[in-house]
């Protein structure tokens with residue numbers, strides 16, 4: 375099937391993201407809409423009724439994906455044209471020339487067939503489609519009773535492209551948006567805000583997407599051409615990429631009194647939660663007081679006993695391809711430890727134990743030269759041996775790193791790890807994914823994600839791997855996105871709470887898995903309801919020592935009624951649904967979250 379599409383067709387698709395009263399899009403393009411200038415709104419006669427679209431909608435094409443049940447009262451964005459007016463005549467001329475080249479590139483690219491992993495019609499369809507920002511809405515209706523110990527703010531990150539993609543787009547390419555549910559003494563509010571990355575600020579000023587999209591665009595000859603064009607714009611001062619290009623859409627961590635939004639292609643961004651209103655505000659790109667000079671992965675680990683933050687940074691172009699570092703509880707950074715890798719490798723996650731960091735060096739690697747040959751720079755290298763590196767958390771260098779081979783193992787995420795002295799093993803709990811690169815490259819083979827126990831013997835250098843849940847192939851269900859009780863991270867844990875990613879990539883519920891016995895308890899969100907990462911909040915005032923004494927929080931979306939809610943489930947015993955919070959606007963499926971207690975929030979910087 376040819377995948378070329380017009381802006382109108384794409385807009386229609388976005389408009390019909392499964393909404394029962396989808397907004398019929400007239401036959402003018404989004405560019406036409408965007409040039410309406412000072413008009414605050416337009417009225418369109420549809421077959422059923424007259425629909426008013428606010429100026430904000432016109433300037434933010436992505437919000438055309440929203441239900442037409444209401445006119446969204448989103449404040450019109452303040453476009454800043456000062457950038458253009460400051461351009462000198464040469465810059466203006468060059469900009470016009472570059473725009474023409476880009477238009478030609480895009481039109482050529484659209485004549486080719488998009489892979490599913492780069493097709494925006496696939497990647498941001500349904501409830502993966504973006505939403506506009508939602509200022510705080512207070513006093514939300516709660517069905518049931520929120521447990522007293524849930525006091526604070528649950529924040530979750532996700533990809534939410536501000537602009538309709540010009541061409542290829544992968545879900546991971548979207549601008550970061552943080553969704554926040556604030557619960558204070560049973561009063562609940564909700565807000566969501568885009569994280570004001572350098573990239574987003576510049577693109578909003580220019581009125582269109584202009585930074586390259588790492589996964590959806592940068593492959594093949596068009597990817598090379600786009601990259602060259604991007605850097606050429608930088609040379610002429612039309613854009614500024616010196617302060618990062620990341621989208622800050624994947625992870626969230628609360629560390630040293632700051633909430634940080636992260637993607638692995640940049641420094642983190644600090645986002646501040648207003649503890650009174652529940653609103654969110656981007657403070658800015660955060661370099662840990664100028665200590666961090668390189669990107670940081672989106673899954674840093676806070677040690678629950680020492681309060682230290684452990685992290686990695688990988689580079690896709692130059693050596694060292696990988697660095698490990700940590701921050702003391704007060705934010706002081708250690709020296710970088712260079713980890714020797716033969717090729718640049720995609721490392722999305724890692725693990726800590728009481729004494730070690732566990733670093734996966736797997737078979738999904740970056741080969742930029744593949745772009746010259748017309749392919750994707752992120753590839754599965756079947757000739758490479760997959761292995762795990764075990765390094766002291768206090769290492770000054772990597773001389774003592776122990777590498778343990780683990781053939782054909784690819785874990786996108788690692789849920790926990792711990793040491794077992796009696797067998798000289800480090801035990802790693804992760805979901806092993808096949809095909810290894812299926813998130814990035816289209817494959818005929820169905821994605822499979824198997825919760826696994828990997829044992830790494832640090833004396834013999836041998837490894838074993840086994841599925842934790844004993845099911846036949848016909849009963850298999852994917853488990854991705856989740857966690858253990860983070861108060862016990864790096865220590866032996868019995869339970870993991872993981873998203874049931876069925877039918878992939880949707881999440882129909884979560885599983886509480888007994889990692890020792892393989893026993894599974896499932897909680898299904900309900901008919902037509904899907905969610906994402908289940909977030910475990912341990913009971914703060916727990917007198918019991920029980921690891922599972924706490925609650926699961928999860929954003930859930932009803933694809934039939936188009937309503938979103940927060941579900942709060944007792945993680946102990948029978949997985950009772952304790953409360954549902956009705957949310958005022960749609961919450962797209964997203965990535966990772968965290969919970970900040972009211973006490974922690976009081977000390978926020």
Ligand SMILES: [Fe+2]
Nearest residue numbers: 624722787966
């Ligand atoms: Fe992740």
